[in-house]
Amino acid sequence: MAMQTPDDFAARNSSAEIAVEVAGLHKWYGEFHVLRDINLAVARGERIVICGPSGGGKSTLLRCVNRLEDWQRGRVVVDGIELTDDPKQILAVRRNVGMVFQQFNLFPHLTVLENCTLAPIWVRRMPKKQAEELAMRFLARVKIPEQAHKYPARLSGGQQQRVAIARALCMNPNIMLFDEPTSALDPEMVKEVLDTMVGLAADGITMLVVTHEMGFARQVADRVIFMADGQIIEINAPKQFFESPQHERTRLFLQQVLH
Amino acid sequence: MAAIADTPVLYVRTAPAEQLLPPPASSGLIGWLRANLFSSFGNTVLTLACAALILWAVPPLLRFLFIDAVWSGPDREVCLASPAHPEPGACWAFVRVWLSYFIYGFYPIPARWRVDVFFAALAFGIGWLAWLSAPRRDLGAVYVFIVLPVLSVVLLYGFPAIGLPAVPTNLWGGVLVTIVVATVGIVASLPIGILLALGRRSELPAVRWLAIGFIEFVRGVPLITVLFMASVMLPLFVPQQIEPDKLLRALIGVALFASAYMAEVVRGGLAAVPRGQYEAARALALTYWPMMGLVILPQALRVTLPNIVNTFIGLFKDTTLVFVIGIFDFLRTIEAARGDPKWATPVTATTGYAFAALFYFVFCYGMSRYARSVEARLSRSDRR
Numbered sequence A: 001m002a003m004q005t006p007d008d009f010a011a012r013n014s015s016a017e018i019a020v021e022v023a024g025l026h027k028w029y030g031e032f033h034v035l036r037d038i039n040l041a042v043a044r045g046e047r048i049v050i051c052g053p054s055g056g057g058k059s060t061l062l063r064c065v066n067r068l069e070d071w072q073r074g075r076v077v078v079d080g081i082e083l084t085d086d087p088k089q090i091l092a093v094r095r096n097v098g099m100v101f102q103q104f105n106l107f108p109h110l111t112v113l114e115n116c117t118l119a120p121i122w123v124r125r126m127p128k129k130q131a132e133e134l135a136m137r138f139l140a141r142v143k144i145p146e147q148a149h150k151y152p153a154r155l156s157g158g159q160q161q162r163v164a165i166a167r168a169l170c171m172n173p174n175i176m177l178f179d180e181p182t183s184a185l186d187p188e189m190v191k192e193v194l195d196t197m198v199g200l201a202a203d204g205i206t207m208l209v210v211t212h213e214m215g216f217a218r219q220v221a222d223r224v225i226f227m228a229d230g231q232i233i234e235i236n237a238p239k240q241f242f243e244s245p246q247h248e249r250t251r252l253f254l255q256q257v258l259h
Numbered sequence B: 001m002a003a004i005a006d007t008p009v010l011y012v013r014t015a016p017a018e019q020l021l022p023p024p025a026s027s028g029l030i031g032w033l034r035a036n037l038f039s040s041f042g043n044t045v046l047t048l049a050c051a052a053l054i055l056w057a058v059p060p061l062l063r064f065l066f067i068d069a070v071w072s073g074p075d076r077e078v079c080l081a082s083p084a085h086p087e088p089g090a091c092w093a094f095v096r097v098w099l100s101y102f103i104y105g106f107y108p109i110p111a112r113w114r115v116d117v118f119f120a121a122l123a124f125g126i127g128w129l130a131w132l133s134a135p136r137r138d139l140g141a142v143y144v145f146i147v148l149p150v151l152s153v154v155l156l157y158g159f160p161a162i163g164l165p166a167v168p169t170n171l172w173g174g175v176l177v178t179i180v181v182a183t184v185g186i187v188a189s190l191p192i193g194i195l196l197a198l199g200r201r202s203e204l205p206a207v208r209w210l211a212i213g214f215i216e217f218v219r220g221v222p223l224i225t226v227l228f229m230a231s232v233m234l235p236l237f238v239p240q241q242i243e244p245d246k247l248l249r250a251l252i253g254v255a256l257f258a259s260a261y262m263a264e265v266v267r268g269g270l271a272a273v274p275r276g277q278y279e280a281a282r283a284l285a286l287t288y289w290p291m292m293g294l295v296i297l298p299q300a301l302r303v304t305l306p307n308i309v310n311t312f313i314g315l316f317k318d319t320t321l322v323f324v325i326g327i328f329d330f331l332r333t334i335e336a337a338r339g340d341p342k343w344a345t346p347v348t349a350t351t352g353y354a355f356a357a358l359f360y361f362v363f364c365y366g367m368s369r370y371a372r373s374v375e376a377r378l379s380r381s382d383r384r
């Protein structure tokens, strides 16, 4: 994909149909070129699955979308807000972008409910009672309202990850980022988390999901992205992606993960 | 071996297994003794050696402190060796006579009720905050950190406008000074130490260098030096007319010194919080101070609680050094009193120091026990 011209970019930027726009993105860790000219436009409501070999830069790309990582060249525009060094812009984006991590990253010193109400109360300035009602609604949605007053350490991995999803949802995000949400889970807990995510997809929220769960990709993805060596090697609809991959690298990768 | 051959080997139970009592040797007093004190040859030797040490040291100590001790009397005569009392023990009569000096120093006698009120107000505040399930601990914090300091200054220093005559700090002494110095040091060092620790990890180079420079400089010199500097050098920097109070200078010196140590303790705790916690907080759009205050510091302080209390205990004992700039803390009042010719006996000094040791031990051990109980409670709540 060629780098877009500024005019092209501005036109898309103004369009409300684009949720995430990445243009000519380059990032280096020291000498190491981890992202190399990434260009990607994600439509509102679109579900994107990103897969690829370890070290390919999937997490790094995802973390650029809410500016947990910065970059040296290129632009990222989220919900019409360009991410620059300006903290106001960064916060405005983060308020609308939820993120779920491989290691859950729940706050261990707070109860499940407090984990969920922290950001609504302190970022959205919501009254405590209202935040708690909201949290209980989302905890019910991920099917663990009865755990609300426990501390995270008492929950199973699958339950913790569902709390993490509820915590992100409590900020009422337009976009959700998932970085290998099921990789740290025992096999019997993967399904409960994936089911929760399938439910979210049905709601029409924009999702960017890094995962190796190919069943999930087939079921919910609008497009599947294959990344390796810091580049997007292939973008395709799931059917074509799995049945007739265009690139040799993709074919080799799929052979390894599907058997 | 034979027994095994005789017993039919059954891998699948045919009847439910009953709950049995533990074998006798593993429980009860005998079991405990065997498991803990005599489990091996080396352990047995150690146990016997410790028992010998206790037998050697404790009875004479008890005899000196209690059995042979003299509890009251008008002057040194009662504490001297006599045919009826050949081996004199601790001279508690001396402590009794001098006790009010040990507590108040030269604080004017008609105004000493103000010190008592201060002690009571402080104890009330500490109790409020220390009792974890006390009602309205947020109000307690306001009381301890805002109301109490103002109240203390008004009470102790005086406020002639409302009829409390001023008592200059050179009259303060004893337990009063020790408690004031320790409390100010503890209350000031935690917040300043936290700020220094955060500054040390700051992304702004100027802030970072300032914090590092301060911490390393203060940690690199002994407290005595800091006190001398606070006492001798501070007046050089401020105009002559507003020469700061001597006790105030010592308080500033102690607070800065303790803050530098606290900063390093807190830094250790900050380093123990995983990166994912910062990332999760940032991803939720929390800004720096809420992230630190609500997510990172509560976890960091929790893991360093033992070290924080350790620093407090060290600080409490270090307050004795303020005597080098001529302040009469508790230990210094004992030093002064033991020279009283009216009470000059061979046991006066020993008694005074035993009393001091008891005082410091009660406070330090109390802090240590309290920290242990909080730790136990925190680890329970984490696993609840």
Ligand SMILES: Nc1ncnc2c1ncn2[C@@H]1O[C@H](COP(=O)(O)OP(=O)(O)OP(=O)(O)O)[C@@H](O)[C@H]1O
Pocket: A029, A032, A034, A052, A053, A054, A055, A056, A057, A058, A059, A060, A061
């Ligand atoms: N903070 C960092 N400093 C230096 N190199 C880093 C850093 N973070 C990641 N990298 C490197 O960047 C590359 C891409 O990392 P990234 O985490 O984005 O890969 P990934 O595709 O998510 O892989 P995985 O499937 O293992 O999670 C890796 O080679 C990694 O070693």
Ligand SMILES: [Mg+2]
Pocket: A058, A059, A060, A179, A180
């Ligand atoms: Mg990754």
